[in-house]
Amino acid sequence: MHIDTFQTLADPTRRRVLDALRRGERQVNDLVEEVGIHQSGVSRHLRILHEAGFVTMRPDGQRRLYSLVPTPFRELDEWLTQYRGLWEERLDRFGEALEARQKQRNEKRSEEE
Known part of the structure; x- marks a missing residue:
């Protein structure tokens, strides 16, 4: 490409x-x-x-x-795949951080009740 x-x-x-x-x-x-x-x-x-x-x-x-012609689109997708993993890792970490934050909020609410 x-x-x-x-x-x-x-x-x-x-x-x-x-x-x-x-x-x-x-x-x-x-x-x-x-x-x-x-x-x-x-x-x-x-x-x-x-x-x-x-x-x-x-x-x-x-x-x-x-x-x-499908070939250049496949080549573009293959090139993007190299970077897709980078974004997936970041999104996974972001999801984990959101879950941890939600868990902290739930624990705090439980303590207040």
Whole structure:
């Protein structure tokens, strides 16, 4: 995975294009309606996504159908997995601290009664 992955995904319009493609193959005109920008803009974002390996284009007569390529998403998930453990550890410690605090409050209430 390259820094280009993050640069590619940093653009909110490209993320909207990817979201629209999650529902299956789309032609440019379908994406224009879903994303809400001009055809030239959608085409430009599709070109960038294609060059980065996120989408593929399949000709179908006069139409060009675009769809997602799973590989870069898997690579991104594998990269994020390395950091997910860090956050899970922190959340576990936070949960333990909350439980200890709740236990102290319950003990204090019991003593007061």
